[in-house]
Amino acid sequence: MNFRTILILGALSAFGPLAIDFYLPGFPAMAKAFGTDEQHIQLTLAAYFLGLSIGQLAYGPIADRFGRRVPLLSGVALFTLASLACAFAPNLEALIVARFVQALGGCAGMVLSRAIVSDKCDAVGSAKVFSQLMLVMGLAPILAPMLGGLLVNTWGWQWIFGLLTLFSALCGAAVFLGLPESMPAHHPRQPLSGALGQYVRLFKDPMFLGNALTGGIAMAGMFAYVAGSPFVFIKLYGVPAEHYGWLFGSNAAGFILVAQVNARLLAKRGPVFLLTRAVWVYLAAALCLLAVSAMHPAQLWPLLIPLFICIASLGCIIPNASACAMNGQGARAGSASALLGCLQFSVAAGSASLVGALYDGSAIPMALVISGCGVLAVVLSQVTQWVRRTRLAH
Structure with a gap:
């Protein structure tokens, strides 16, 4: 897969995290503009999450019926129009609806970029490309809040959605001009009426389900960190709010670095080998984090070391599991x-x-959930590989 295609797919994969992290610094300004509190502004985030969940399931069967290119262009166009609607939303209710529609469009890039990689690459090649896409996925949480805060303070929160509109329009042009249909002509086009049956068959496939859940459980550890770290860093250990981004960014940098190392290691070891080893690293670091948390250390740094290893190991687990x-x-x-x-x-x-x-x-709740995710990821990985070995033996 050439660099241009990877660059386009990376931009499309960034739609989801970018539309979340980019506008978080605008919450106070948006609450003031709409005469409400930040708790009600968070409904716009909940609406976006709901749209992501529903939209992903819809795009899969559509892409298997009509190919990748047309649904992708449609999704990017929908995201562009919805982003513009967010910028000009007259009230909170309109913003919530626009964010839901924005998610329906944005998840096209997330779903179809993985499908395009699968069309073009084998398992090892896919893992390499997914690792390279992690570079964009990891950069978004570092850069988006900083740029979003700058836009809010300089021109207002509406410019966040204005820039998202411009970004998605450019991505749409890149897809139209530089991303041809990737679905092989000889592949049978799946009828939309069989969408439910396809999902049922996938649920019955232990290899697919086991690997998907291994990656999902590991990713759940990252979400636990995202949810718990503001309290642990800022409230519990007194880290200034303006310095939180540096700690968050250092862990994201570890994630990016390991993802790029993973891409190089795949030349010698396959994704199965690396995945089954990486989940043990994640579990060991998570248990160390839990043990340190239980000691209630007076300083933050003893927590930061195992936490960094946990988040960094995901740069190997997520692309290989996918x-x-x-x-x-x-x-x-x-x-x-x-x-x-x-x-x-x-x-x-x-x-x-x-x-x-x-x-x-x-810090125990965050560490406990991360550790629980580590245990489940190891168990799922081991069971999945047992199924794989059993199939190969027969």
Whole structure:
């Protein structure tokens, strides 16, 4: 796969995280503009999450029926128009609706980029490309809040959505001019009426489900970190709010670095080998994090070391789990990608809620959820590989 295609797919993959992280600094200004509080502004985030979950499941069967290019262009166009509607929303209700529609368009890039990679690459090649796409996925949480805060302070929160409109329009032009149809002509076009059956068959495939959930459970650990780290860093250990981004960014940098190392290691070791080893690293670091949290250290740095290793290891786990799940899906790659994203997102979003439910004024809830994710990821990985070995033996 050439650099131009990877660059376009990376931009499309960034739609989801960018539309989340980019506008977070605008919450106070948006609350003031609409005469409400930040809790009500968070409904716009909930609407976006809902749209991502529903939209991913819809795009899969559509992509398997009509190919990748037309649904992708339609989704990018929808995201562009919805972003413009967000910028000119007259009230909070209109903004919530526009954010929901924006997510329906944005998840096209997330689903179809994975399907396009699966169309063009084998398991090893897919893992390499997914690792390279992690570079964009990792950069978004670092750069987006900083740029979003600058736009809010300089021109107002509406410019965040204005820039998203411009970004998505440029992506649409790049897809139209530089991304041809990737679905092989000989692949049978799956009828939309069989969409439910496709999902049922994927649920019955232990290799797909096991790898998808391994990646999803590991990703859930990242969501637990995202949900719990502001309290742990800022409130519990007194890190200034303006310095939080540097700590968050350093962990994201570890994630990016390991993803790029993973891409190089795949030349010698396949994604299965790397995945089964990386989940153990994640578990060991997570258990160390839990043990340190239970000691209630007076300083933050003892927590930062195992936490950094946990987040960094995801740069190996997530791309390899995705590649293993998508391997061999062929004509149903769109549906497989949609279900993969929906499963991973749903499981991961639940972990963030669990951190809040377990809140006790310490770092233990965050560490406990991350550790639980580590245990489940190892168990799922081992069971999946046992199924794989059993199939190969027969």
